[in-house]
Amino acid sequence: MGNLAKELAKCKHPNSRKTKALAKKAKRMNNKHRNQFGHAIKSNILGEKLSWFLPHVEDRTTPLTPREFRQLIETYLQRFDEEIEQIKLKQSISKNRANQHVSRLNVIKFTLEREKDEFNGGGLELLNLCDMEKLKSLQQWDGNAINVQHFKLDLISRHFLSKLEKEQKKSDPTLSSVQLTNDAQSANDVEQENVKEKKEEAMLCD
Numbered sequence: 004m005g006n007l008a009k010e011l012a013k014c015k016h017p018n019s020r021k022t023k024a025l026a027k028k029a030k031r032m033n034n035k036h037r038n039q040f041g042h043a044i045k046s047n048i049l050g051e052k053l054s055w056f057l058p059h060v061e062d063r064t065t066p067l068t069p070r071e072f073r074q075l076i077e078t079y080l081q082r083f084d085e086e087i088e089q090i091k092l093k094q095s096i097s098k099n100r101a102n103q104h105v106s107r108l109n110v111i112k113f114t115l116e117r118e119k120d121e122f123n124g125g126g127l128e129l130l131n132l133c134d135m136e137k138l139k140s141l142q143q144w145d146g147n148a149i150n151v152q153h154f155k156l157d158l159i160s161r162h163f164l165s166k167l168e169k170e171q172k173k174s175d176p177t178l179s180s181v182q183l184t185n186d187a188q189s190a191n192d193v194e195q196e197n198v199k200e201k202k203e204e205a206m207l208c209d
Contacts, residue, residue: 049128049156050148053141055079060132061142067132069168073161076127080118083111126158133167 059075060067067075090104121127130137140154157163 046148046151049151050146052079052128053130053144053151053154054146055082056129056132057141057144057146060138063138063142066135066138069133069164069171072132072159073164075132076122076129076159080115080122083115087111122159123161126160126163128156129159130154131157131159133164 056075056079059078087108090108094103118127130141132138132141137155137157144150144154
């Protein structure tokens with residue numbers, strides 16, 4: 004890039020073919036570096052997400068059921084609970100600390116809102132851990148964020164997992180015997196999750 008800048012500086016005519024060609028090349032290189040930086044940020048974010056899930060499944064010898072995966076994701080969405088409580092405690096101790104960590108709370112609130120919207124909507128970008136091959140690929144991951152680009156990711160949503168659960172019940176008759184129990188438990192889980200979300204929102208807004 005430095006040599007390119009020197010070549011541009013040598014050009015006497017701003018509208019010459021050489022100047023335009025060099026300017027075009029400089030713009031192309033700049034866009035390339037910008038894209039690489041953007042991919043690096045995305046890889047780091049995805050790497051942090053997968054790093055959370057890995058310890059919960061590294062000893063599994065069978066893929067998660069859709070219900071297990073849904074519960075694990077709901078646990079993931081509660082990962083900031085302890086940190087939020089600690090911040091609230093520090094703020095309550097002293098009035099001088101009331102505004103401390105506000106920016107951190109805002110980041111947490113934004114992150115959770117986005118992830119919950121994705122899970123309840125189009126889906127979170129994750130490996131489908133109900134698939135044995137993809138579960139193994141996570142278990143074999145070396146933890147390097149750069150290598151997440153090799154994963155075949157899916158958009159995992161509530162709707163996706165509910166649909167997958169129904170498909171598995173149809174293909175496996177033994178699952179139908181516990182369908183009513185599971186459906187009732189799932190409904191209870193959703194209700195508890197809604198109560199939990201309301202409490203979290205109240206904590207973040209206090």
